[in-house]
Amino acid sequence: SLPVLQALEDGLKKANADPSVKAIMICGDNGKFSAGADIRGFSSPKRGGLALGPVVSLIEKSEKPVVAAIEGIALGGGLEVALGCHYRIAHAQMGLPEVTIGLLPGAEGTQRLPRLIGVPAALDMITTGRHVPAITALKLGLVDEVVEENTVEAAICLANKV
DSSP: OHHHHHHHHHHHHHHHHOTTOOOEEEEOBTTBSBOOOOGGGGGSOOOTTOOHHHHHHHHHTOSSOEEEEEEEEEETHHHHHHHHSSEEEEEEEEEOGGGGGTOOOOSSHHHHHHHHHOHHHHHHHHHHOOOEEHHHHHHHTSOSEEOSSOHHHHHHHHHHHO
16 A cells, blocks of 8 residues: 555665664564555556555665565565565465466566576466465575564564674
8 A cells, every 4th residue: 555655665764864773674564464455556546656666676775684574474565575675584475466367566576586586486476376385485595584473573683683
């Protein structure tokens, strides 16, 4: 949603400008990282020019390490946000399900995913919309660490290490 995108952009800019901030952690609310975009918003007029792709690029370009604490689900645009992060801790299902309704991932997930996990595995996820559990994501190289609970604490620990 627009408020989430705006909060991500504002938070990243603020954290990057603050010399006391050494690392950034992105997490979801209520046990879910992000289910991605609400497709009903695709038919509404552009709102202020804010889009997911540039926000994900802002995450990726951060000079400070950005760690995603992925809990519950990271689907569609939510996975694309996580792909923009430098590190990922997960206890979640991940995927790009928008292809099952005829949409391609629109925030450069089709470019970032193959760079991270290789072309064959990425093509499978991109073309089928298949969700992968965290343990499979670890084997693929999609996440750096799998935890059973409290992804936020694990992400903070990783951020402190890097």
